[in-house]
Amino acid sequence: xxxxxxxxxxxxxxxxxxxxxxxxxxxxxxxxxxxxxxxxxxxxxxxxxxxxxxxxxxxxxxxxxxxxxxxxxxxxxxxxxxxxxxxxxxxxxxxxxxxxxxxxxxxxxxxx
Amino acid sequence: xxxxxxxxxxxxxxxxxxxxxxxxxxxxxxxxxxxxxxxxxxxxxxxxxxxxxxxxxxxxxxxxxxxxxxxxxxxxxxxxxxxxxxxxxxxxxxxxxxxxxxxxxxxxxxxxx
Numbered sequence: 001x002x003x004x005x006x007x008x009x010x011x012x013x014x015x016x017x018x019x020x021x022x023x024x025x026x027x028x029x030x031x032x033x034x035x036x037x038x039x040x041x042x043x044x045x046x047x048x049x050x051x052x053x054x055x056x057x058x059x060x061x062x063x064x065x066x067x068x069x070x071x072x073x074x075x076x077x078x079x080x081x082x083x084x085x086x087x088x089x090x091x092x093x094x095x096x097x098x099x100x101x102x103x104x105x106x107x108x109x110x111x112x
Numbered sequence: 113x114x115x116x117x118x119x120x121x122x123x124x125x126x127x128x129x130x131x132x133x134x135x136x137x138x139x140x141x142x143x144x145x146x147x148x149x150x151x152x153x154x155x156x157x158x159x160x161x162x163x164x165x166x167x168x169x170x171x172x173x174x175x176x177x178x179x180x181x182x183x184x185x186x187x188x189x190x191x192x193x194x195x196x197x198x199x200x201x202x203x204x205x206x207x208x209x210x211x212x213x214x215x216x217x218x219x220x221x222x223x224x225x
Contacts, residue, residue, distance in 0.1 A: 032212055043202050043216030089154060093212050098162060102154035
């Protein structure tokens, strides 16, 4: 049972445009969400997070939006840069618990 | 700080062999985790630990064992390796508290043939 789903395995975006990565979850108990970025042959690195008490969190070019009623979150990258080409994972957790649940990942390619 | 370090980076095992994947963190984090990532899949939790002497199973623990005798180290033991254990293994750690951000090591790529 996949509790966190990233339905797009890959996404290709022109440099300078907006990249939008999507993530859906099924467990309504999840109340904290994170995005990770992963380059080949490296471990994932934390990008941005959001608590369920907010519907938006911004950090520079990265913004995460949370729609609790739809059980959906998205990561917006504006403007997209070639260095943003990586695999992006969303993850969810019930606050106070110990275990993150990860989605399958979306491979983002930024074309010059 | 070196962060989370993992050794080895690569390993090829024959079916039935055993090995230990090493993981060390120097951030004094309480929580440590082992994940595996199969191609096109997300990260699946194998085992985790909330402190020295305390470990618990994750989603896919079969065929693995762990121990946590110190805060810094969290080795993962594979007994009787099988081709299904071919994967990339990541160790991660985080601090106790309201930040759920986990810090990952660079991974160990394991092939069982």
